[in-house]
Amino acid sequence: MSRRIIGLIDCNNFFASCEKVFRPDLADSPLVVLSNNDGCVISRSAEAKKLGIPMGIPLFRIRNEIDRYNIRVFSCNFALYGDLSKRIMRTLQEFSPCIEQYSIDEAFFDLTSMKNVTDYEEYGFKIKNHILKTIGIPVSVAFAPTKTLAKLGNYAAKKYPKTGGVVNLSDPARQNRLLKISPLEDVWGVGRQYREKLDRLNIKTAADLADYDPQILRRRFGVNLERTASELNGELCFDMNENPPLRKQIMHSSTLGQPTSSFNSIKESVCNHTVAAAESMRREGQLAGMIAVFFRTNSFADSRDYYGASLAQKFIYPTDDTRILLRSAVNLLKQIWRDHYYYSKAGVILSDLNENNGIQLDLFNRHEEDPRAKNLMNLMDRLNSREQQIFFLGQGISRGWKANKDYKSPSYTTRWSDILKVK
Numbered sequence: 001m002s003r004r005i006i007g008l009i010d011c012n013n014f015f016a017s018c019e020k021v022f023r024p025d026l027a028d029s030p031l032v033v034l035s036n037n038d039g040c041v042i043s044r045s046a047e048a049k050k051l052g053i054p055m056g057i058p059l060f061r062i063r064n065e066i067d068r069y070n071i072r073v074f075s076c077n078f079a080l081y082g083d084l085s086k087r088i089m090r091t092l093q094e095f096s097p098c099i100e101q102y103s104i105d106e107a108f109f110d111l112t113s114m115k116n117v118t119d120y121e122e123y124g125f126k127i128k129n130h131i132l133k134t135i136g137i138p139v140s141v142a143f144a145p146t147k148t149l150a151k152l153g154n155y156a157a158k159k160y161p162k163t164g165g166v167v168n169l170s171d172p173a174r175q176n177r178l179l180k181i182s183p184l185e186d187v188w189g190v191g192r193q194y195r196e197k198l199d200r201l202n203i204k205t206a207a208d209l210a211d212y213d214p215q216i217l218r219r220r221f222g223v224n225l226e227r228t229a230s231e232l233n234g235e236l237c238f239d240m241n242e243n244p245p246l247r248k249q250i251m252h253s254s255t256l257g258q259p260t261s262s263f264n265s266i267k268e269s270v271c272n273h274t275v276a277a278a279e280s281m282r283r284e285g286q287l288a289g290m291i292a293v294f295f296r297t298n299s300f301a302d303s304r305d306y307y308g309a310s311l312a313q314k315f316i317y318p319t320d321d322t323r324i325l326l327r328s329a330v331n332l333l334k335q336i337w338r339d340h341y342y343y344s345k346a347g348v349i350l351s352d353l354n355e356n357n358g359i360q361l362d363l364f365n366r367h368e369e370d371p372r373a374k375n376l377m378n379l380m381d382r383l384n385s386r387e388q389q390i391f392f393l394g395q396g397i398s399r400g401w402k403a404n405k406d407y408k409s410p411s412y413t414t415r416w417s418d419i420l421k422v423k
């Protein structure tokens with residue numbers, strides 16, 4: 001079989017870049033995008049990075065820098081990002097017959113069958129320039145015989161300006177050079193939980209991991225880390241639509257705009273997080289084996305004023321049905337609720353995630369998946385994919401819990417009233 005060639009495109013500073021698409025006047029301005037509730041910085045333009053604004057920093061801690069450097073601040077606008085993401089994925093289809101979207105702003109694509117493409121670097125620049133010209137988003141592109149190498153190549157494309165944003169790792173000598181200068185945290189699938197132990201084995205770079213005894217890796221860290229090491233050696237282990245497991249739980253939580261002692265407000269917040277977590281879980285084709293609910297007062301409160309609690313429930317049958325998840329979430333909340341405290345944070349964790357492959361049920365199992373439930377969830381996901389259109393009553397209509405979004409850009413691409421006007 002011929003050698004595989006897998007490409008990876010990854011958008012640069014995606015959310016910040018999306019905000020700039022419709023604001024050409026800000027093309028060279030430092031710009032940051034904030035998390036839900038305008039809490040922390042979750043995306044920075046290149047100019048903001050250069051000013052040393054760290055990822056994840058709370059907004060209130062960069063007030064001075066914002067004034068001094070005239071940094072533009074935006075609340076997150078996921079309808080806009082989702083729409084631009086879809087356009088990028090659609091455009092990528094013109095360049096490869098086989099695409100796997102991996103996250104909102106990155107996708108693998110297989111070029112193995114495209115025999116007419118021989119100069120990958122040139123092809124990478126063609127893709128990059130086309131997406132920039134037609135959609136306005138800058139991307140980095142890498143090519144390699146495995147996904148793990150493509151990921152590493154994409155980091156390099158971003159890290160080293162001399163590459164021009166395109167890296168071709170089809171040549172083993174080039175792979176080796178990059179492995180030697182890549183720290184472990186740049187390697188896809190090497191979780192934080194492994195890094196310390198690997199460090200004790202003197203595995204510090206991607207090259208160290210690639211050269212290590214695969215049997216010891218498997219014995220001490222499991223088959224996935226062994227596969228990652230093989231992939232670094234150019235041996236394909238994660239084919240298209242197969243990836244190392246990264247996420248074992250989905251958490252949705254927020255800091256409330258205003259602390260509240262109202263059960264209904266916290267209930268609405270928890271219900272909304274449950275709905276959102278269930279949606280992202282269904283997008284990944286997974287089922288939850290367990291749900292946990294938590295909430296707490298401000299952690300800086302006096303011990304007298306502090307209360308926080310969490311409670312989990314296991315499901316006999318893993319589920320992705322929002323109605324079941326909501327019922328459990330509200331039940332859990334009722335069990336740990338206490339009046340007279342002012343709560344400022346609430347959330348939901350879905351864990352024990354299973355692949356949704358029709359669920360294996362045993363012979364005595366009387367639980368049957370209700371096809372109507374599946375249709376209903378699909379319908380809701382479709383209706384709500386751009387903007388919330390329908391919701392469960394438990395999510396509330398007052399939206400008193402709703403996060404602050406003081407700096408949100410218009411929904412240029414998904415709401416008629418926000419469409420860009422040309423004067």
Ligand SMILES: [Mg+2]
Nearest residue numbers: 010011012105
């Ligand atoms: Mg990105």
